[in-house]
Amino acid sequence: MIHVIIYDDTDQFRESLSVLINDSGTMKVMAAFNNCETIEKDIAQLQPDVILLDIDMPVITGIEAVKRIRAFNTTVKILMLTAFDDDKTVFDALKYGANGYLLKKTVAPRLLTYIQDVYEGGAPMTASIVKQVLRMFTQFHHLPAHEYNLSEKEKAVLQLLVDGKSYKMVAAHMEISIDTVRTHIRNIYEELQVNSKSEAVAKALRDRIV
Structure with a gap:
């Protein structure tokens, strides 16, 4: 329930x-x-x-x-x-x-x-709203990119979050376990200094991380 x-x-x-x-x-x-x-x-x-x-x-x-x-x-x-x-x-x-x-x-x-x-x-x-977010992404894409210390796998996970995928879908797409996805996401949150998936997505779009 x-x-x-x-x-x-x-x-x-x-x-x-x-x-x-x-x-x-x-x-x-x-x-x-x-x-x-x-x-x-x-x-x-x-x-x-x-x-x-x-x-x-x-x-x-x-x-x-x-x-x-x-x-x-x-x-x-x-x-x-x-x-x-x-x-x-x-x-x-x-x-x-x-x-x-x-x-x-x-x-x-x-x-x-x-x-x-x-x-x-x-x-x-x-x-x-999806169209607006994509348009905002295009606008942000023309701004200088910010550098963050993310691994290639963490960037791949972040990209899938930006694409709207759930944790289960990320795990299936990358052929890794849910626990591994959660580990990557904890590292992403810590590096980006955010507390939620939507904050991470917003920051990824704004700072052109992916």
Whole structure:
């Protein structure tokens, strides 16, 4: 059972999401909130696997919430679920540690698949967001590359993460064990000074590491 917390300030949207997720049989909404004011306490008490997080909320924005979460929890999966698709918002969400980015207008039919995907280590994004990330990558590609002390295998793992592969998919592609993938990823995080897959991907794109 995948345990989910929802943060969104639209009552009807929260309720419809909760019904959809709870009816899946494999996922359960632990709680749904209209703002992130108590997000640290919520996560500590409820121990969710996945957080669905809007951006434009009262008290604390979704971007600020991502930063707060990653300050004390680097393992919970954060899936942005919002109407905002400007470059800065998308990049900031990924930079600060979101694991995926979905637009509300396109998410409904596949939301359960997206939640399962992020839970398993994937980085689900709405198609238009993928295009934006690729365009941002092209822009970054023309900037001077930063040097990091990564081995060729670590760079290969990082490239697969940038491509949206889960840990299992990386292991299968490189014909190595999941434990070896995790070892490489720990080394990548330490070298890049990041705490999550999405932060590593954002930094890889920004600094042209791969």
